[in-house]
């Protein structure tokens with residue numbers, strides 16, 4: 661993907677070009693506009709529409725799936741209420757704010773074909789329902805930490821990406837995996853905003869993609885994953901900031917070169933390729949030392965690798981010259 665010239669929205673400008681006060685005021689206005697009152701007022705209707713969506717989804721009979729008890733969350737914290745998660749989302753294809761849940765219902769999720777190509781023995785296309793039949797589905801409780809310093813805990817359903825990689829059969833030339841979201845301006849008005857490098861792209865190294873934590877999400881809260889959370893196929897890499905969790909995936913490519921992701925292309929000084937959670941490496945415009953629990957509003961300490969160091973720290977031991985934590 662080549663470099664393009666974008667007019668960047670002010671909030672992604674580096675600190676040197678935006679005063680911290682104006683950034684702070686903008687964020688305060690944003691928080692006021694999207695506060696709890698708004699969330700709760702919106703949630704009743706959306707909860708109902710999620711139920712309707714779950715009923716009409718052809719995969720709804722597959723859920724709930726058995727929870728894999730190996731993946732635990734802090735018992736003092738608990739699972740973030742579904743209603744809250746359904747109404748506080750980042751999905752720029754449907755708007756550059758948190759209240760996209762209604763707009764996202766325009767996304768057509770059947771038929772949904774996923775292309776697998778690049779450095780593989782044979783490229784293929786697979787429909788989501790055929791993929792669901794092939795994959796060993798399970799539920800996992802994962803922490804979810806956004807680069808904006810809010811966090812939640814989510815019961816995802818899905819399968820380990822390594823299971824799909826077995827089917828995809830990459831060659832030894834494959835060094836990275838590149839994921840791409842759908843592109844359709846009629847369904848997703850945000851994609852008319854030409855200053856963004858659509859479609860949304862994310863990437864992982866092959867070692868990261870094969871790690872046991874790397875999970876392809878197809879469900880949440882014991883039902884098919886709702887549209888606003890990235891139906892019908894979304895990535896969860898819980899030791900990384902939330903922007904790596906690409907939603908509504910249409911294409912998975914195995915590549916020799918490191919892919920340039922959506923936010924990295926827009927603001928490379930602020931959003932890198934690796935994006936591993938680290939409380940000691942601040943975002944240029946705010947601290948990453950703590951995070952706001954979305955349910956309680958309480959700020960809690962952020963953990964290195966979001967608490968998943970045991971599973972993933974070894975992936976980075978030979979990469980010390982890379983910018984691993986933004």
Ligand code: MTE
Pocket residue numbers: 748749750751752753806807841860888889901902903904905906907908
């Ligand atoms: N995927 C797509 N296609 N488009 C997006 O705008 N936003 C990302 C990520 N995946 C985004 C996306 C960001 S910034 C975050 S924090 C998470 O989705 C939010 O996931 P959630 O809404 O389920 O909390």
